[in-house]
Amino acid sequence: MRALRVQRRPAKFAVARVASAFGAGGAARIGPIDLVDVDPPALPGPGWQRVRPRLVGICGSDLSLVEGRASSYFEDWISFPFVPGHEIVGDTDDGRRVVIEPVLGHEARGFAPPFPGAAPGDGDDYAHLVDGPLQPGIQTGFCCSTGGGWSDEFVAHESQLHTIPDSLSDERAVLVEPAAGGIHAALMTWPKVRAATAAGTVPVVAVLGAGTMGLCAIAGLRRHVPGVRIVVGARYPHQQTLARALGADVVVSPDELSRAVRRESGGHLVGDHLSAGAHATIDAIGTAESISDAIRFTRPRGRVVLMGMPARVSVDLTGLWHRETELVGCYTYGTETMPDGSRRRTFELAIELAATDSLDRLLSATYRLDDWTDALAHAGAAGRRGAVKIAFDLRPHEREKN
Amino acid sequence: MPRPGFVLDVDRSTPPILFWRGENFSLEKLPAGRSRVIYPPEPLPAIDDIDGAIRAALLNPVDHDPLPSLLFPGMRLTIAFDDVSLPLPKMRRPDIRQRIIEAVLDLAADAGVDDVHIIAALALHRRMTEAELRHAVGDRVYDAFAPRGLLYQHDAEDPENLAFLGTTPHGEEVEINKRAAESDLLVYVNINLVAMDGGWKSTATGLASYRSLRHHHNPDTMHKSRSFMDQHRSELHKSNWRMGKVLLDSGVKVFQVETTLNTDTFPKPFDFLSKREWEWTAKDRMTFLGTTKALGRTPARMARNIFHSIEAPHQMTSVQAGEVEAVHRITTEHVYAQQLVEVKGQTDILTMGIPYISPYNVHSILNPILVQVMAMGYYFNMYRGMPLVREGGVIILTHPCRPEFNPVHHPSYIDFFEQVLADTTDPHVMSQKWETKYAEDDWYRHLYRTGYAYHGVHPFYMWYWGTHGMKHCSRVIVVGGDPKTVRRLGFVPASTMDDALEIASDVVGRSPTITHLHTPPLMVADVV
Numbered sequence: 055m056r057a058l059r060v061q062r063r064p065a066k067f068a069v070a071r072v073a074s075a076f077g078a079g080g081a082a083r084i085g086p087i088d089l090v091d092v093d094p095p096a097l098p099g100p101g102w103q104r105v106r107p108r109l110v111g112i113c114g115s116d117l118s119l120v121e122g123r124a125s126s127y128f129e130d131w132i133s134f135p136f137v138p139g140h141e142i143v144g145d146t147d148d149g150r151r152v153v154i155e156p157v158l159g160h161e162a163r164g165f166a167p168p169f170p171g172a173a174p175g176d177g178d179d180y181a182h183l184v185d186g187p188l189q190p191g192i193q194t195g196f197c198c199s200t201g202g203g204w205s206d207e208f209v210a211h212e213s214q215l216h217t218i219p220d221s222l223s224d225e226r227a228v229l230v231e232p233a234a235g236g237i238h239a240a241l242m243t244w245p246k247v248r249a250a251t252a253a254g255t256v257p258v259v260a261v262l263g264a265g266t267m268g269l270c271a272i273a274g275l276r277r278h279v280p281g282v283r284i285v286v287g288a289r290y291p292h293q294q295t296l297a298r299a300l301g302a303d304v305v306v307s308p309d310e311l312s313r314a315v316r317r318e319s320g321g322h323l324v325g326d327h328l329s330a331g332a333h334a335t336i337d338a339i340g341t342a343e344s345i346s347d348a349i350r351f352t353r354p355r356g357r358v359v360l361m362g363m364p365a366r367v368s369v370d371l372t373g374l375w376h377r378e379t380e381l382v383g384c385y386t387y388g389t390e391t392m393p394d395g396s397r398r399r400t401f402e403l404a405i406e407l408a409a410t411d412s413l414d415r416l417l418s419a420t421y422r423l424d425d426w427t428d429a430l431a432h433a434g435a436a437g438r439r440g441a442v443k444i445a446f447d448l449r450p451h452e453r454e455k456n
Numbered sequence: 457m458p459r460p461g462f463v464l465d466v467d468r469s470t471p472p473i474l475f476w477r478g479e480n481f482s483l484e485k486l487p488a489g490r491s492r493v494i495y496p497p498e499p500l501p502a503i504d505d506i507d508g509a510i511r512a513a514l515l516n517p518v519d520h521d522p523l524p525s526l527l528f529p530g531m532r533l534t535i536a537f538d539d540v541s542l543p544l545p546k547m548r549r550p551d552i553r554q555r556i557i558e559a560v561l562d563l564a565a566d567a568g569v570d571d572v573h574i575i576a577a578l579a580l581h582r583r584m585t586e587a588e589l590r591h592a593v594g595d596r597v598y599d600a601f602a603p604r605g606l607l608y609q610h611d612a613e614d615p616e617n618l619a620f621l622g623t624t625p626h627g628e629e630v631e632i633n634k635r636a637a638e639s640d641l642l643v644y645v646n647i648n649l650v651a652m653d654g655g656w657k658s659t660a661t662g663l664a665s666y667r668s669l670r671h672h673h674n675p676d677t678m679h680k681s682r683s684f685m686d687q688h689r690s691e692l693h694k695s696n697w698r699m700g701k702v703l704l705d706s707g708v709k710v711f712q713v714e715t716t717l718n719t720d721t722f723p724k725p726f727d728f729l730s731k732r733e734w735e736w737t738a739k740d741r742m743t744f745l746g747t748t749k750a751l752g753r754t755p756a757r758m759a760r761n762i763f764h765s766i767e768a769p770h771q772m773t774s775v776q777a778g779e780v781e782a783v784h785r786i787t788t789e790h791v792y793a794q795q796l797v798e799v800k801g802q803t804d805i806l807t808m809g810i811p812y813i814s815p816y817n818v819h820s821i822l823n824p825i826l827v828q829v830m831a832m833g834y835y836f837n838m839y840r841g842m843p844l845v846r847e848g849g850v851i852i853l854t855h856p857c858r859p860e861f862n863p864v865h866h867p868s869y870i871d872f873f874e875q876v877l878a879d880t881t882d883p884h885v886m887s888q889k890w891e892t893k894y895a896e897d898d899w900y901r902h903l904y905r906t907g908y909a910y911h912g913v914h915p916f917y918m919w920y921w922g923t924h925g926m927k928h929c930s931r932v933i934v935v936g937g938d939p940k941t942v943r944r945l946g947f948v949p950a951s952t953m954d955d956a957l958e959i960a961s962d963v964v965g966r967s968p969t970i971t972h973l974h975t976p977p978l979m980v981a982d983v984v
Contacts, residue, residue: 304875306874313870314874316871316899320898321899323899
């Protein structure tokens with residue numbers, strides 16, 4: 055089968071990191087990833103299914119690994135060679151059309167879940183991610199045992215599969231995974247939003263970045279966090295348009311965000327810092343600059359939800375210390391506590407969201423797997439080129455073309 | 457003998473005409489046969505004995521008892537003076553406010569008055585710096601009063617020091633500086649640079665609170681002011697005059713001192729800016745070329761500093777004191793004598809070059825909102841009778857219109873530009889939807905009261921100032937402006953004057969009449 059495979063080649067990672075400064079396309083061509091013919095991964099055991107991808111998204115975390123920008127943190131948590139791709143809608147051998155919840159959780163690795171009905175991402179001990187019958191890997195797309203979506207097939211555990219209704223198109227279904235990430239980030243703001251509401255103030259949540267994840271967070275906020283004012287810093291005009299369409303109340307360019315947050319939340323601007331600020335901020339970028347901005351824009355004792363995947367960054371945390379800001383990571387999804395106190399699986403919520411027309415404009419372009427360098431170059435420059443989500447199309451009619 | 461104003465009909469022999477472009481200028485060739493240029497009158501002679509004239513005015517006031525007879529031991533005397541927004545450019549020392557204040561203080565000292573406060577009547581403008589205060593009142597007055605807290609600046613947001621005096625028959629609340637209202641005598645020291653200044657506007661605006669100002673600084677009043685330079689057809693002035701009556705009825709005793717200046721605006725080497733182009737000497741042409749080339753290579757900030765360091769040679773042409781309205785009638789005659797130019801008929805296109813300065817950016821940046829107010833609020837309104845441009849006509853202005861703001865002076869302008877103008881450019885809509893939020897913003901209030909910031913509501917007032925002009929004209933085109941910024945203002949960007957005329961042809965046809973307002977120096981078109 056064909057697969058885009060990433061090998062552990064430190065020199066190539068280093069070269070890709072340099073080349074990525076000149077564009078994602080260059081990094082793809084000379085980096086540690088290649089389109090290869092390989093044997094399909096073996097089924098690890100009972101409860102596993104073969105999945106043939108239909109559409110598979112290209113995520114920022116995929117790009118950062120391909121371009122050698124990812125943190126060395128992952129070295130102990132992933133296994134080479136791996137096939138990226140975790141935003142997947144595909145078909146199982148037993149005839150189901152499914153989306154994949156990519157975390158390789160307790161059940162996939164043969165361990166008891168942390169609680170009955172737990173989602174793959176639940177739990178507070180990650181030992182299972184490097185144990186069991188599989189090689190280490192935090193999720194499908196980063197584990198050499200399972201393969202990943204950027205291929206003709208891979209394997210997934212039943213605990214990862216969500217059968218989707220016929221009414222949900224592939225184009226919508228491929229957005230379920232990022233939508234789940236956005237909803238998870240949105241719901242992480244809820245404690246601060248709830249406190250603000252209880253205090254009689256209008257809760258303000260700032261969102262930095264309006265790529266796929268930022269836009270999904272906006273959709274999640276509007277759908278699941280009641281009464282919130284959403285202020286967004288979006289760099290490109292099409293991102294600004296989409297942010298408004300998804301329910302943002304105020305959308306400005308990033309350099310105007312500080313003042314926009316102040317206008318919504320009150321307080322003063324002291325030098326570059328807000329005296330108050332948003333009750334919570336979702337950083338959907340994950341750079342040193344965005345983290346610094348998120349801390350600046352968030353009121354004392356507010357919460358920064360770090361959704362964009364960072365790497366090694368240099369950030370002055372004096373403000374965080376002084377303002378007693380909560381900086382919380384936001385990797386993935388699992389079981390959520392909703393504002394009404396009920397418990398829902400994030401993926402269920404994401405499938406519901408994808409079933410609406412909210413996210414329709416987010417999938418911008420699809421590519422054949424053979425055109426992977428063009429696809430990665432497009433994804434790496436998505437904002438600049440007026441795009442949001444780029445995906446591989448591996449559906450049968452596309453295979454026939456190959 | 458200075459020459460009066462002049463309307464030049466442009467023909468093929470007419471040289472290119474000077475247009476201001478912020479901190480630079482350009483020469484533009486206007487179409488022959490259908491263009492005209494309005495030149496301001498040359499500066500009137502200044503009064504030789506300025507101090508003598510001031511003393512004479514104080515001793516022989518109009519419709520009022522002489523100042524010495526109003527002064528007595530134990531009285532509370534307050535002297536208020538126009539702030540840094542006047543005159544433009546700032547005048548060479550000694551400023552006439554200093555001369556008048558010193559004369560009043562001499563008389564007060566002679567009368568044994570020792571309770572004297574001196575207040576900068578800045579309304580919702582930014583506070584003046586120490587250097588600016590020293591320039592206006594002189595070192596001697598500053599050093600004698602400021603350290604003891606007796607020279608200070610009006611605070612329109614200080615409820616403890618505001619006095620509510622009543623309401624006009626139109627329901628306009630009158631609230632002014634408490635010390636001024638409760639003094640035994642308020643001496644107001646004015647500089648009347650344009651016909652809009654002075655009269656009851658000095659006290660009822662300069663010493664008022666937001667509560668009071670909002671009654672005349674609003675889109676309706678501005679729209680009905682035809683023009684600001686014609687007091688009798690200005691709703692803004694009618695409102696101020698009604699408030700003046702409330703002041704009088706509530707017992708406020710005002711002794712008004714008004715002055716007028718000639719239009720000797722630019723010192724050497726910039727004096728060519730005041731000349732008519734065909735009279736430029738070879739030296740003038742060289743100076744123009746050298747200046748424009750040098751300014752073109754100079755960073756905007758440095759160019760700004762150069763221009764704001766200019767001290768104008770203009771001098772006093774009249775001083776009159778006494779009863780407010782009687783004084784102001786004389787003052788207005790003097791202003792008109794200096795600035796009025798008779799112009800026959802309206803024009804399809806009015807062109808104007810916007811300079812680096814306005815009353816609201818002394819030592820600061822003429823940000824895009826102030827460009828708007830200069831064009832649509834001031835220059836459009838420089839008329840008596842009827843607007844220079846016909847209804848449905850086009851205004852073409854030249855200015856770089858960069859999205860630059862001084863965050864110390866104009867913090868709420870930045871938000872206004874980013875938030876309000878992104879939402880609407882309609883003065884009525886923004887006044888309903890946004891004004892209160894900005895007027896009551898705690899941060900803006902803090903910066904106005906403790907820093908050097910214009911009040912939070914001030915950008916709204918600047919926008920309202922252009923209400924009539926914006927409704928009157930069908931299109932406003934900005935030559936050489938940053939396109940994105942120009943569009944945010946609701947105007948149309950053009951690269952060159954020819955492009956602008958082409959764009960304007962959509963509205964006014966292919967052979968429109970064109971009139972260029974060759975200012976500064978200041979002038980008022982008497983359109984008949």
